[in-house]
Amino acid sequence: MPPDAARRSDRSRRAILVAALELVEAVGYARLTIEAVAARAGVGKQTIYRWWPAKGPLLFDAFVELVPAVPDAVITHDLVGDLVVELRDAVVELEDRRFDQVCRALVHEGRADLVALLLMPRRVVLEERLRVARRVGEVRADADLEAAAELLLGALYQRWLLRSAPLTREYADSVVGLVMRALRP
Amino acid sequence: MPPDAARRSDRSRRAILVAALELVEAVGYARLTIEAVAARAGVGKQTIYRWWPAKGPLLFDAFVELVPAVPDAVITHDLVGDLVVELRDAVVELEDRRFDQVCRALVHEGRADLVALLLMPRRVVLEERLRVARRVGEVRADADLEAAAELLLGALYQRWLLRSAPLTREYADSVVGLVMRALRP
Structure with a gap:
């Protein structure tokens, strides 16, 4: 992929993940649709389906990439x-x-x-x-x-x-x- | 309800519950449809919807009524x-x-x-x-x-x-x- 296309692709991917995470918080999983994610992210539905087969794996990626990781173990004397x-x-x-x-x-x-x-x-x-x-x-x-x-x-x-x-x-x-x-x- | 109608109704209810439990075992919950339960039980779809709003509560009743209850606590000396x-x-x-x-x-x-x-x-x-x-x-x-x-x-x-x-x-x-x-x- 030429550098510009790769950058655009990265931006779309991130916009989709952000939109998915915001929407699941707002409406819950059952009422989350790929259409709504696409509209919010400003991409076509097919762009989402090119990368993810369903809502579950999309939201999983959104979690792993956007939600802060569990910090290392706290180790005090207590x-x-x-x-x-x-x-x-x-x-x-x-x-x-x-x-x-x-x-x-x-x-x-x-x-x-x-x-x-x-x-x-x-x-x-x-x-x-x-x-x-x-x-x-x-x-x-x-x-x-x-x-x-x-x-x-x-x-x-x-x-x-x-x-x-x-x-x-x-x-x-x-x-x-x-x-x-x-x-x- | 006259006695005959009540008996028929009981029989239908039980047939629906049995069908639901057999089907969920055979095809899993995701692919279980109310249509298939109705066909297997020999009743109309509307009969099922008259008693249950959705698959979940139907299967819950099937469980509670058809699957043997957890036995009382076993109490030995061990x-x-x-x-x-x-x-x-x-x-x-x-x-x-x-x-x-x-x-x-x-x-x-x-x-x-x-x-x-x-x-x-x-x-x-x-x-x-x-x-x-x-x-x-x-x-x-x-x-x-x-x-x-x-x-x-x-x-x-x-x-x-x-x-x-x-x-x-x-x-x-x-x-x-x-x-x-x-x-x-």
């Missing part, structure tokens, strides 16, 4: 405090309407692989923090840290998925308390 | 064994294609309230088993049993939702092991 920070951040993320709408839709579309990719960074960060804790003896040597991270996040995801009870900061704190009991030497 | 039985049963349930398809679709349709109703019996059974354990001192007196049940099931639901790793019996066992560590006096 393990419980650090875990609480991570879980509270996870709650804030789950309550972001864009995140919520896109994840639910991807689950339904059978693209749980994409949801897993969206959620994975948080789990990696938690495991990393627990690994440091195990190294300094705050977590027992034989603890399965992958399972522990799944336990910490699974509790939140359950409430998010089922809306069975409010997904509060206090709940995040109590999950950390319970799991830490299982992990202490 | 707490860990009992919890393992419950969690392994939960794995089997999540892997039932009808259950899987319907739950994912309800999540997407924003009817998490119905998913919660489908999943609730299992949680109640687990809490009941833990309550007995607390009474006899196998679980510490100040343990939050509701949170514990959420932790046990949340771990499974996460893997089910994300398909991030195989949902095995061994995983169910290790979740029980980890959570029991948090609950022992």
Whole structure:
């Protein structure tokens, strides 16, 4: 592609991703149409279909490229405090309407692989923090840290998925308390 | 309604529910149509729409009325064994294609309230088993049993939702092991 065309193409791509993310926040996934994204981005529908087969993968790319990444693990001398920070951040993320709408839709579309990719960074960060804790003896040597991270996040995801009870900061704190009991030497 | 009409109506209702459940197993939720359910049940489409507004609530009723209920808590002298039985049963349930398809679709349709109703019996059974354990001192007196049940099931639901790793019996066992560590006096 000549440089000018490549620049135009980059601009269109970005405009489409921005439009998709703004629209899913405004109207929700179910009522989001490719037509509306195209109109808002100032491109033709075919331009979108050239790059993405459906709404799900388009929104996935929009997320990955536009929404700030999960920051690295916070590592202070307070393990419980650090875990609480991570879980509270996870709650804030789950309550972001864009995140919520896109994840639910991807689950339904059978693209749980994409949801897993969206959620994975948080789990990696938690495991990393627990690994440091195990190294300094705050977590027992034989603890399965992958399972522990799944336990910490699974509790939140359950409430998010089922809306069975409010997904509060206090709940995040109590999950950390319970799991830490299982992990202490 | 005269007795004959009531009987006919009951028969139609049951035929619709059976057809819906068989079809969702065969073709999945996304490709299930009200037309196909009506044809299979031998009723008109309007008969279905008179009772149900959409696929989600129809399948929810089919589940509740046709799929055997979660049995009462198993209470032996082996707490860990009992919890393992419950969690392994939960794995089997999540892997039932009808259950899987319907739950994912309800999540997407924003009817998490119905998913919660489908999943609730299992949680109640687990809490009941833990309550007995607390009474006899196998679980510490100040343990939050509701949170514990959420932790046990949340771990499974996460893997089910994300398909991030195989949902095995061994995983169910290790979740029980980890959570029991948090609950022992």
